[in-house]
Amino acid sequence: MIDIDSAAFAAACVLLIGRHLWVERGVTRDPATMAARRQWVSHLLRGPGMEILAVQTLRNSIMASTIMASTSALGLMGLLSLGHLRTLPAPEALATANIRLALPVLMLAVCLVLFSQAVRLYHRCGFLMALTGDAGRELGAGARAVAELEGASRLYRHGWRTFYLAMAAGAWLVSGVLALGVAAALVGADLVARAE
Secondary structure (H helix, E strand, C coil), X not given: CCCHHHHHHHHHHHHHHHHHHHHXXXXXXXXXXXXXXXXXXXXXXXXXXXXXXXXXXXXXXXXXXXXXXXXXXXXXXXXXXXXXHCCCCCHHHHHHHHHHXXXXXXXXXXXXXXXXXXXXXXXXXXHHHCCCHHHHHHHCHHHHHHHHHHHHHHHHHHHHHHXXXXXXHHHCCXXXXXXXXXXXXXXXXXXXXXXX
């Protein structure tokens, strides 16, 4: 028999995962986003003088990914410290307590990898964007830069959605109802931000 606490946390996960799938469905079906990236890369690779714009834009993306990777690492260290310092529950509750702690730790570790990989792809895109003129055309720098940019943005989006799940899983350390409240607040804030 499932208890209220676990049911509330499961509902929080369904809410966040459902929102993620809904957003991904819209992003992958929106050809305008991909066309805009292709146009941006094509415009910047046409000739010299646009390198500063490419560097600034990619630097901002790298910084955002780096900050989120660092935030994930700090959260991971905090949870590991919390797990080390907490008193162990009774043996029959030990399995549930370990799952409650392991889940946000695992999710933050996944966030760290996703954001770090996004940094790597943005960095590679930066190298490709520097190949203007004949050298860039010979290597197919434009198409490769668009692919790296799209991959980096996908990893960044997945990192954020996993971070949302990690926040709800962290709230589950207190209670499942709090996790559901956190999930509802995150989805609500996401809906409001997208509506503006």
